[in-house]
Amino acid sequence: EVQVLESGGGLVQPGGSLRLSCAASGFSSNNFALSWVRQAPGKGLEWVSDISGDGITTHYADSVKGRFTISRDNSKNTVFLQMYSLRAEDAALYYCAKQYGHHFDYWGQGALVTVSS
Amino acid sequence: DIQMTQSPSSVSASIGDRVTITCRASQGISNWLAWYQQKPGKAPKVLIYPASTLQSGVPSRFSGSGSGTDFTLTITSLQPEDFATYYCQQANSFPLTFGGGTKVEIK
Numbered sequence: 001e002v003q004v005l006e007s008g009g010g011l012v013q014p015g016g017s018l019r020l021s022c023a024a025s026g027f028s029s030n031n032f033a034l035s036w037v038r039q040a041p042g043k044g045l046e047w048v049s050d051i052s053g054d055g056i057t058t059h060y061a062d063s064v065k066g067r068f069t070i071s072r073d074n075s076k077n078t079v080f081l082q083m084y085s086l087r088a089e090d091a092a093l094y095y096c097a098k099q100y101g102h103h104f105d106y107w108g109q110g111a112l113v114t115v116s117s
Numbered sequence: 118d119i120q121m122t123q124s125p126s127s128v129s130a131s132i133g134d135r136v137t138i139t140c141r142a143s144q145g146i147s148n149w150l151a152w153y154q155q156k157p158g159k160a161p162k163v164l165i166y167p168a169s170t171l172q173s174g175v176p177s178r179f180s181g182s183g184s185g186t187d188f189t190l191t192i193t194s195l196q197p198e199d200f201a202t203y204y205c206q207q208a209n210s211f212p213l214t215f216g217g218g219t220k221v222e223i224k
Binding site: 035044045046047050059060061062095100101102103104105107108109110 | 118149151153155160161162163166167172204206208209210211212213214215216217218
């Protein structure tokens with residue numbers, strides 16, 4: 001069974017940092033790109049970043065470019081999202097999603113990031 | 118960046134009604150479009166990709182059509198479990214972008 005499981009969410013002060021993890025199972029994760037998609041409370045979906053199966057190619061939304069870094073450790077079937085210089089507008093539920101092509105066929109249940117002083 | 122515009126933003130409908138949601142891309146995306154359903158407190162679930170291909174296990178009352186810039190999601194004979202928010206997403210190029218969502222509510 002394909003599963004992606006996020007962890008690492010929490011409360012952080014504006015300007016602070018946080019690292020999210022996404023553990024993948026049930027598929028050969030090094031063959032598929034994985035993305036982070038976020039959803040602010042009561043709002044729509046916003047794609048944040050993705051990383052290719054081999055970890056070589058990454059993409060970022062303009063809203064996070066230069067502040068967030070995506071990486072992966074295929075030996076642990078895990079993808080990371082390192083977030084720096086967090087702002088109030090980064091507060092959201094962060095979903096990890098497996099990509100098939102450039103759409104998302106499996107989603108985790110999300111990790112909640114709260115940015116507040 | 119490709120902007121995705123969904124309409125309407127919400128629709129009230131009754132059980133058994135036919136519901137149509139439209140999604141327009143700011144530039145041509147061929148048929149590289151996905152539709153998702155999201156219920157409160159749950160992760161989105163893919164219904165259709167690309168454009169008109171129903172994903173495994175999705176009821177046949179859901180259908181998708183369109184190519185280029187204009188796309189439609191149709192739900193024939195709305196069922197109680199279909200009340201949710203629906204999103205389109207272009208899968209043509211980065212940055213990947215979603216429509217603003219359409220909330221299907223009970224009339």
